[in-house]
Amino acid sequence: MLGLKVKEHIITEIKYSKYYGVSIDSTSDISHTAQLTVILRYVFSDGKVVERCVQFISIERHHGKYLIDVLTNFFQQSGIDLSWCRSQSYDNASNISGIYSGVQTRFKEIDKLPELIPCAAHSLNLVGSVAVESCTTAVNFFGVLQSIYNFFSASPQTRSILTESLKTKRIAYVVHSISKTRCSARSDSVTALFMNYSEIRQSLISVAERAGQPPSAVHEAKSLAKKT
Numbered sequence: 012m013l014g015l016k017v018k019e020h021i022i023t024e025i026k027y028s029k030y031y032g033v034s035i036d037s038t039s040d041i042s043h044t045a046q047l048t049v050i051l052r053y054v055f056s057d058g059k060v061v062e063r064c065v066q067f068i069s070i071e072r073h074h075g076k077y078l079i080d081v082l083t084n085f086f087q088q089s090g091i092d093l094s095w096c097r098s099q100s101y102d103n104a105s106n107i108s109g110i111y112s113g114v115q116t117r118f119k120e121i122d123k124l125p126e127l128i129p130c131a132a133h134s135l136n137l138v139g140s141v142a143v144e145s146c147t148t149a150v151n152f153f154g155v156l157q158s159i160y161n162f163f164s165a166s167p168q169t170r171s172i173l174t175e176s177l178k179t180k181r182i183a184y185v186v187h188s189i190s191k192t193r194c195s196a197r198s199d200s201v202t203a204l205f206m207n208y209s210e211i212r213q214s215l216i217s218v219a220e221r222a223g224q225p226p227s228a229v230h231e232a233k234s235l236a237k238k239t
Contacts, residue, residue: 033051037078075112099127160200204239
């Protein structure tokens with residue numbers, strides 16, 4: 012109920028401000044349900060620029076036509092006039108920013124005024140990712156980090172061995188997966204290895220030496236222990 016009241020207040024502000032910009036992104040919640048995040052940017056009468064997350068909408072697909080239908084349906088239900096939209100800001104994914112069938116192109120078929128402004132943070136992240144990929148040493152290093160995460164996440168047995176080893180730490184940093192779109196995930200992965208290096212390596216050795224482990228797990232544990 013409180014969330015509905017907040018949403019109504021934001022929509023009232025947008026209607027009063029009249030002109031606005033739209034930004035969307037898709038993400039998954041804790042239940043792995045894909046959701047579309049709708050963010051609107053507008054200006055108060057005193058010149059203050061605000062940006063509000065208005066709603067999370069569950070989605071089933073990521074195609075441009077499907078997403079624009081979901082977005083326009085949201086505007087219609089909220090009573091927000093599409094003709095007052097003046098900007099679009101998305102990431103660089105083809106289904107969003109594509110010039111032929113992306114959301115931004117389909118949006119301009121409805122309203123020609125909103126110009127696309129690519130997300131600066133996403134663009135900078137892509138520059139950093141491509142720069143890292145040009146360095147073989149960095150690629151191998153992050154490949155090992157991802158392999159460590161995959162190994163300990165593959166089965167409850169290997170996970171429990173690592174968890175037991177980390178109990179001796181006052182502050183335990185959990186191993187993280189490498190994300191292609193979030194640089195912070197790479198930082199978290201490096202921090203976890205740096206702070207728990209001895210425990211992670213010992214856990215790999217324990218898996219390799221423990222009786223009853225599948226041969227494939229023993230081989231992978233030995234290989235990762237050598238790489239670390």
